[in-house]
Amino acid sequence: MTLHFEDVEVGTTYEVGEYAVTESEIIAFAEQFDPQPFHTDPEAATESMFGELVASGLHTLCLSVRLFVTEFVGGHGLDNMGGLGMDDLRWHAPVTPGDTLSLSIEVAEKRPSESRDDRGYVTFDRWVFAERDGEREEVLSVRSHNVVGRRD
Amino acid sequence: MTLHFEDVEVGTTYEVGEYAVTESEIIAFAEQFDPQPFHTDPEAATESMFGELVASGLHTLCLSVRLFVTEFVGGHGLDNMGGLGMDDLRWHAPVTPGDTLSLSIEVAEKRPSESRDDRGYVTFDRWVFAERDGEREEVLSVRSHNVVGRRD
Numbered sequence: 001m002t003l004h005f006e007d008v009e010v011g012t013t014y015e016v017g018e019y020a021v022t023e024s025e026i027i028a029f030a031e032q033f034d035p036q037p038f039h040t041d042p043e044a045a046t047e048s049m050f051g052e053l054v055a056s057g058l059h060t061l062c063l064s065v066r067l068f069v070t071e072f073v074g075g076h077g078l079d080n081m082g083g084l085g086m087d088d089l090r091w092h093a094p095v096t097p098g099d100t101l102s103l104s105i106e107v108a109e110k111r112p113s114e115s116r117d118d119r120g121y122v123t124f125d126r127w128v129f130a131e132r133d134g135e136r137e138e139v140l141s142v143r144s145h146n147v148v149g150r151r152d
Numbered sequence: 153m154t155l156h157f158e159d160v161e162v163g164t165t166y167e168v169g170e171y172a173v174t175e176s177e178i179i180a181f182a183e184q185f186d187p188q189p190f191h192t193d194p195e196a197a198t199e200s201m202f203g204e205l206v207a208s209g210l211h212t213l214c215l216s217v218r219l220f221v222t223e224f225v226g227g228h229g230l231d232n233m234g235g236l237g238m239d240d241l242r243w244h245a246p247v248t249p250g251d252t253l254s255l256s257i258e259v260a261e262k263r264p265s266e267s268r269d270d271r272g273y274v275t276f277d278r279w280v281f282a283e284r285d286g287e288r289e290e291v292l293s294v295r296s297h298n299v300v301g302r303r304d
Contacts, residue, residue, distance in 0.1 A: 033214040034221055036232065049233045049271075049299070057235050058217050062185040065210050069186055080188065081201045083209050085242035091235065119201075147201070 002077035004151040005120035010107050016071035017102030018131075019063050021055060021095055029059040054094035060101070060140050061089065064128045067103040068144075079149035081119055089142040099130040101139075108143065112150070122148045154229035156303040157272035162259050168223035169254030170283075171215050173207060173247055181211040206246035212253070212292050213241065216280045219255040220296075231301035233271055241294040251282040253291075260295065264302070274300045 023042070030039030034056035038048035045053040073080045095101070109123040128140035175194070182191030186208035190200035197205040225232045247253070261275040280292035 033218045035218075036221060036225070038234070056217075057237075058214055062210055062214065065208075066185045066187075069188060073188070082190070083243065085209075085240070087239060087241070088237070089239070089241065090237035 004079045005110065005112065005122065005148045006151055008078075008107050008110055008122055008148060010110055012107050014072055014076065014105045015102065016067050016075065016105065017100075019067060019101045021063065021097060021099050021101060023053065023097035026053065026055045026059060026095075026097060029062070030056045034058050050094055052096060054096055055099075057091040057140070060091065060095045060128060061142070063101055064103050064126060064140060064142075067101070068105065068124075068126065071103070072105055081147040081149050084121070084145040084147065086145070087143045089140070091140055093130070093137050093139045095130050095139050096132070099132050099139075102129050102131070102136075103127070104129070110148075113147075117150065118152075119147050119149055122146050156231045157262065157264065157274065157300045158303050160230075160259050160262055160274055160300060162262055164259050166224055166228065166257045167254065168219050168227065168257065169252070171219060171253045173215065173249060173251050173253060175205065175249035178205065178207045178211060178247075178249060181214070182208045186210050202246055204248060206248055207251075209243040209246075209292070212243065212247045212280060213294070215253055216255050216278060216292060216294075219253070220257065220276075220278065223255070224257055233299040233301050236273070236297040236299065238297070239295045241292070243292055245282070245289050245291045247282050247291050248284070251284050251291075254281050254283070254288075255279070256281070262300075265299075269302065270304075271299050271301055274298050 037044035039056045042053040104127045106125045108125045112120040130139045189196035191208045194205040256279045258277045260277045264272040282291045
């Protein structure tokens with residue numbers, strides 16, 4: 001691990017990506033965790049408020065966590081010990097088959113643990129963007145609270 | 153659909169369940185969406201702050217949405233048009249292999265849409281409990297904002 005609590009600076013932004021979303025994956029995820037017609041059935045979805053098949057918002061969140069873990073925690077060597085929770089999760093626009101997702105992560109706050117000297121708490125603001133036909137649209141935003149290890 | 157916006161009453165609580173979580177499922181989910189050693193590797197997990205293999209908190213959230221959709225939306229016929237977001241997601245305790253999850257849902261707030269007469273907004277408070285060795289422990293809480301159809 002190369003990025004410990006001491007190394008994380010408030011205000012720094014990391015851009016990571018990308019992940020291309022397919023229709024079969026949208027349907028498979030929804031059948032497992034969010035089986036509603038507008039996520040599982042392209043034909044029935046045309047009669048929903050979305051007018052077409054859209055990814056479960058939970059699926060978009062999961063893919064953003066995948067990017068966070070594989071590209072940011074893994075790619076930058078963040079000493080992430082775990083998560084405490086999330087706030088202000090909002091879906092701004094639906095994700096549809098063929099979208100390519102990317103993630104922006106900004107370090108919003110940090111404070112050392114008062115009871116344990118091996119860790120601190122870091123709040124990250126995360127934004128997910130979908131690119132389609134050359135346009136980049138914000139589809140999700142969320143604030144996460146993580147436990148990050150301190151350098152020994 | 154039998155439960156429209158008009159039928160949902162603030163203060164009503166619905167109890168739904170259950171879902172038994174297995175180790176192989178915890179690992180498979182984490183390999184896809186949250187590949188960190190404490191979620192994917194039982195041996196490496198003993199050296200994490202959890203001391204054992206634990207489900208990704210995201211996995212617990214996904215299973216709670218599955219219960220919400222299959223048992224509440226499906227079971228009670230809620231006319232759920234989609235989700236806007238979630239607030240105050242907190243993981244209170246880890247979920248481990250063998251836990252059986254259940255979900256409490258309370259209608260916290262509701263208001264009709266001002267611009268569209270076919271829908272309203274309903275806020276649900278949700279709590280996930282894990283039962284192990286006869287003990288029931290709160291493992292997750294979250295507040296969700298949903299769009300619910302009005303009766304014609």
